[in-house]
Amino acid sequence: MSNLATTQGHAPVEPGSLPGVDNRKFGMWLFIVNEIMFFTAFIALFIAYKNTPGMADFRGHINTLLGLTGTSVLLFSSLMVVLGIASIQRGSKRGLILCLLVTMALGLVFLSIQFIEFTTLHNEGFTLTTSSATSAFYVMTSFHGLHVLIGVLWAAGVVFVALRNWFNKDRYAGVEIFGLYWHFVDIVWIILFMLIYLI
């Protein structure tokens, strides 16, 4: 008989694990903690420049409608990820793949919106070196965009292995872990949207 303990009568649990904790998901949460501190530094920098003359000039040129569109796109993509998880929990591989493909498309739409915004601001004379405020804006939003791009590539990887029958209704932790990352990236944008476009 296997010497591995089981939780809820299903999964083998590594010895020494916390009760009810999947070490892979726990690892993802620890990574998210690391990412929280990473983005906190950028956000703090942006807040520090909030009342500078450079920021006042810059804020007059940002497009709230673009920001709102990006926010809506990311929120909808998060819904797609959880619907994908709900699909695979019912055993629907097709549903999972469809939801993840929509998520990837929405991620690319978000990146396109960001590209349009960057290009517009650049053409209006706001570059990375225009002021401390624009520098903070570009660095912060670019790093977020990089995370979205990584998320899109990760989603493509999840779709790839899903097509090879890696996931089923009892085995889908890989989808969940990707979902944790994607939702975190969504939360970061929820905060950036408020800081950049609303306050």
Add this chain to the structure above:
Amino acid sequence: MSETHEIKDMQAPHVKWTKYVIVAVVLAVITGLEITVAVGHFLPQGLSTVILIGLTLSKAALVMLFYMHLKYETKWYSLVLVFPLFMVVVLFVIVLIAAANWNIV
């Protein structure tokens, strides 16, 4: 004798898809409220800032609780977040004090 069995993951919480959609609708409504408060300019600046921060944090909390399953999972995952979020608050307080008192350009 070794035992062979089908590999199964630790079961994630099964949430009805309708609940996910309801959360999405609530998130959309909160976003609409944010835009109304920010673009409407019918509230004093300080009050609208406080309301906007509150609305944003409520959106983040909804995503974490329902989409990241913190509401349904073991509390160990939530506990991991306590200290870093405390440090985030400390850092933001320091930055706000610094921004108010120093001439940052």
